[in-house]
Every structure is written in C-alpha cells, then in structure tokens.
Amino acid sequence: xxxxxxxxxxxxxxxxxxxxxxxxxxxxxxxxxxxxxxxxxxxxxxxxxxxxxxxxxxxxxxxxxxxxxxxxxxxxxxxxxxxxxxxxxxxxxxxxxxxxxxxxxxxxxxxxxxxxxxxxxxxxxxxxxxxxxxxxxxxxxxxxxxxxxxxxxxxxxxxxxxxxxxxxxxxxxxxxxxxxxxxxxxxxxxxxxxxxxxxxxxxxxxxxxxxxxxxxxxxxxxxxxxxxxxxxxxxxxxxxxxxxxxxxxxxxxxxxxxxxxxxxxxxxxxxxxxxxxxxxxxxxxxxxxxxxxxxxxxxxxxxxxxxxxxxxxxxxxxxxxxxxxxxxxxxxxxxxxxxxxxxxxxxxxxxxxxxx
Numbered sequence: 409x410x411x412x413x414x415x416x417x418x419x420x421x422x423x424x425x426x427x428x429x430x431x432x433x434x435x436x437x438x439x440x441x442x443x444x445x446x447x448x449x450x451x452x453x454x455x456x457x458x459x460x461x462x463x464x465x466x467x468x469x470x471x472x473x474x475x476x477x478x479x480x481x482x483x484x485x486x487x488x489x490x491x492x493x494x495x496x497x498x499x500x501x502x503x504x505x506x507x508x509x510x511x512x513x514x515x516x517x518x519x520x521x522x523x524x525x526x527x528x529x530x531x532x533x534x535x536x537x538x539x540x541x542x543x544x545x546x547x548x549x550x551x552x553x554x555x556x557x558x559x560x561x562x563x564x565x566x567x568x569x570x571x572x573x574x575x576x577x578x579x580x581x582x583x584x585x586x587x588x589x590x591x592x593x594x595x596x597x598x599x600x601x602x603x604x605x606x607x608x609x610x611x612x613x614x615x616x617x618x619x620x621x622x623x624x625x626x627x628x629x630x631x632x633x634x635x636x637x638x639x640x641x642x643x644x645x646x647x648x649x650x651x652x653x654x655x656x657x658x659x660x661x662x663x664x665x666x667x668x669x670x671x672x673x674x675x676x677x678x679x680x681x682x683x684x685x686x687x688x689x690x691x692x693x694x695x696x697x698x699x700x701x702x703x704x705x706x707x708x709x710x711x712x713x714x715x716x717x718x719x720x721x722x723x724x725x726x727x728x729x730x731x732x733x734x735x736x737x738x739x740x741x742x743x744x745x746x747x748x749x750x751x752x753x754x755x756x757x758x759x760x761x762x763x764x
Contacts, residue, residue, distance in 0.1 A: 413464035420465075421490050423451065424513060430548070432496075434462050434509040446685050462507040466500055469509070477594065487514070487576040487592075497578055512548075514578045518560045519553065525693055526554060529727040530679070532699065533640075534562050537613075539676035540633040542620075544645045549683045550693055551642045552578050552618075558640065559616055562586060569611055573603040574618035586614075593618075604628035608635065617641040623658045630667070633674040647731065647754070648678035648698035649716040652708060672708040675700045680731060682752050684744050692743050694752060696720065696731035721758075730754075736762035 420440055424432050431443040439454040455461075469488050470478060478484040483501040488511070490496060495514040500507065521530050533541045541558075543551045556579040562568060563586040570586050575593035589610070597603040600617060601624035607615055608631075620626045620641045633639040645651040652671065659667050680696040698704065698720050707715045720728045732755055738744040740763065753759045 414468045417465050417468050418490070421494075421496070421511075424511070425494065430513055432509075432511040434465060434511075435503075436462060436506040436508070445689060445691060446683075459506045462509060466507060466509060469498060469500070485575055485593075487578070495578070495580070497576060515553070518556045518579050518581070521557050521561065524550070524554060524557055526557070526695070527697070527729070529697060529699075529729075530554075530558060531561070532727060533677055534558050534638075536638055536676055538633060538636045538638055538674075540629065540639045540641065540671075540674045541676050542641055542643055542648075542651055542678045543681065544643045544647070544651045544678060545681040546646075547644060550681045554679070554681060554693075555616060555640050555642065556581075559614070562614055563588060568613035570614045570616070571607050571610065571612045572616040572618070573597065573600055573607075574616070575600075578618075600625040601628040604632050607632060607637075612637060614638045615640070619643075620655070626655050626658055630670050630674060634670065645680075647680045647696055647717075648720070649713045651678050651680075652713050652716070668708055668711060672700075672705040675704075675708070682731070684735075684738065684748055684752065686743055687745060692738060694731060694734040694738060694744075694749075695729065696734075697727060697729040699723070699727050701726060730758070732759040733762060735759060739763060 420432060424442055427442060427444055429442040429444050433441040434457055436457055436459050438450065439456055440451045442449050442451065474484055474486055478500055485499050488496045488498050493516050496511045497514055499510045521528065543555050545551055559570060560581060563570060563581055563584050566585055568586045570588045572590045577590050577592045581588045581590065591597050591603050593600065604617065604625065605628055615632055615637055617625065617629050617639065620629055620643055629639050629641055643651050643654060645654050655671060656664050656667050677700055678698045682694045683691040684694055686692040698716065701723065703719050704716065707713060720730050732753055735749040735752055736759055739746050739749045
C-alpha cells in the first residue's frame with residue numbers, strides 16, 4: 409500500500425509528464441513549480457510546501473545509502489525511475505537551512521540526430537576512431553541529449569565496446585551492434601578520473617564522460633583520447649574558445665604548454681548548444697560547431713585562442729558554423745522570435761547583417 413507521501417510524489421510526477429514539462433522544483437515556501445518550454449509555472453492549486461513536506465518526498469526518492477550520503481554532504485545527484493519506463497535526474501540540496509529538490513525528465517526514447525533538428529555534420533564526429541569531442545553550453549540546453557544521439561548511432565551501426573561514466577546515469581542504452589557498459593559515479597566508481605584510468609584495461613573503443621569537471625578528469629580524458637579511443641565529454645562553457653581555455657587553465661602554468669600540445673593533437677571538434685523557445689511551442693536548437701583543422705591546431709599550440717572565432721567564420725565549407733548564423737536562420741525561418749534570438753547573440757552586428 410502506498411504511503412501518502414509516495415502518492416503525492418506520483419501525482420506530481422504524473423503532472424510533469426502530462427504537461428510535457430522538463431523540470432519539477434520543490435522548494436519551501438512555494439507550491440510545486442514546473443518548467444514548460446523554458447517558462448517556470450507555479451502549480452497554484454497545490455499547497456505551499458513546508459520543509460516537512462519536502463522531507464517526506466525526499467525519503468521516498470532516496471535509498472538508505474543515498475540518505476546517508478545526503479546527510480553527510482548536504483547535496484546529492486541521483487536518478488529515479490517512475491512507472492518503469494520514465495526516469496528523472498534528481499538533485500537534492502539545502503538552502504537557507506531547508507530542503508530543496510530539482511527533478512529533470514530523462515526521455516525514455518533516445519532521439520536521432522534528425523529528430524533533434526541537429527545537422528548531419530554531427531555524424532563526422534562519430535566517424536572517427538579516436539580523439540576528443542566536446543559538447544558544451546549552459547545547463548539544460550541539450551548537451552546530454554545530443555551526446556546520447558551520437559552514442560546510440562554508434563551503437564546501432566558499429567560493433568564497439570562503449571563505456572559511459574555519468575553522475576548519475578541518464579539515458580539507458582540498449583546494446584545493438586555494440587556492447588555497452590554504464591558506470592554511475594559513487595555507485596559503480598568513486599571518481600571520474602579513476603573510472604577513466606580503469607577504462608584503459610577494459611578493452612573499450614568509445615567513452616562518454618558525463619562531465620569533465622576538474623584537472624584529474626580532464627587529464628585522464630586527454631590520455632584516453634591520446635591512446636587510441638574516441639572520447640565524448642561535456643563542459644559547462646559557452647563556446648569553443650572558452651572550452652579550450654578552461655581545459656588548459658585548470659593545469660599549473662608549467663604544464664600548460666604541454667597540455668596545449670596534447671589538446672591540439674587529440675581534439676576533434678567542439679559543439680556549443682542552445683535550446684530556444686520555438687514559435688508555437690517546444691524548443692529548437694541553435695549551435696556553434698568548430699571542427700579541428702590545421703589552423704585550429706596551430707592557434708591552440710601557440711596560445712592564440714582569440715583567433716578561434718575568426719577561423720570558424722572563415723571555414724564554413726569545412727562544416728564549421730558560428731552560433732549567430734544558426735540564430736539568424738531560425739529567425740528568418742520563423743521558428744524563433746527575433747527578441748528571443750537576440751538574447752543568445754555573440755556578435756550583434758554580424759547577426760543583424762545576416763537577418764537583413
């Protein structure tokens with residue numbers, strides 16, 4: 409028999425799915441809040457939540473082991489299965505001494521590149537047998553979903569051993585032509601970098617690193633890419649140039665020339681994603697694509713990262729795409745409002761020239 413708190417949680421999660429929401433927020437002093445097409449909507453027909461209300465819901469979500477981790481660290485990331493076929497990525501935390509929970513829907517269906525309205529250029533990344541591909545952008549703008557599409561396309565078309573290292577596991581892959589190992593941080597491995605070093609002894613071909621968050625995980629990812637494996641990773645950076653700077657800057661100054669040389673050798677490409685509200689409902693992606701060519705390798709080695717933007721603008725025939733170009737195209741196609749696109753523009757003069 410369900411407890412009252414479990415029934416309440418099931419009711420809230422059902423509303424999230426019925427309203428096609430991406431997120432659910434549970435905060436003290438507010439009714440439950442959902443996000444639909446980037447807009448936050450309060451469920452005003454619900455009571456304002458107390459700390460006890462949220463604690464009861466959290467006790468349903470957490471296993472005893474996870475509860476111990478949360479009590480120790482005051483925050484936790486984990487996944488939660490609902491009705492056998494829907495999964496949520498959950499973050500529980502404390503703020504101003506009380507509890508908060510953020511839940512994000514993980515779609516059960518792994519969409520294809522075409523279903524995500526991403527360009528066929530993305531397939532160039534999975535044609536490679538080794539190197540490093542970075543998917544970057546703000547939280548909630550489709551990095552994990554795009555990477556899942558790439559990984560699943562490899563799974564459906566090639567016989568490889570694919571390893572994912574995530575915090576927590578999001579998309580669950582069904583092995584097809586490939587075999588797939590999925591490791592969750594803290595459940596299956598204590599650290600990203602430890603799992604990456606272990607990967608070298610697991611006869612793997614393709615690795616997905618859920619987040620390259622520090623020196624150790626970045627160094628390990630570079631080593632795995634350098635030793636003949638195809639590595640996909642994410643960074644919370646805004647564009648290709650900033651991503652390269654971030655990876656280099658985490659290392660001590662004395663190591664940075666060596667890291668720049670290593671990165672220039674292994675980097676295959678960087679994609680920066682943004683999800684924008686679509687006219688009529690839903691969301692549509694805008695993107696910057698940098699493919700690593702001879703010019704890009706040279707500016708990385710020479711620490712002239714400020715030249716990356718110019719290289720992208722002058723290398724369209726190689727599949728590179730400036731973010732502002734896709735934003736302008738979405739406006740001209742009537743998919744995105746002009747004012748919405750302008751919020752994401754990096755060079756307003758260039759953007760307006762494309763519009764006109």
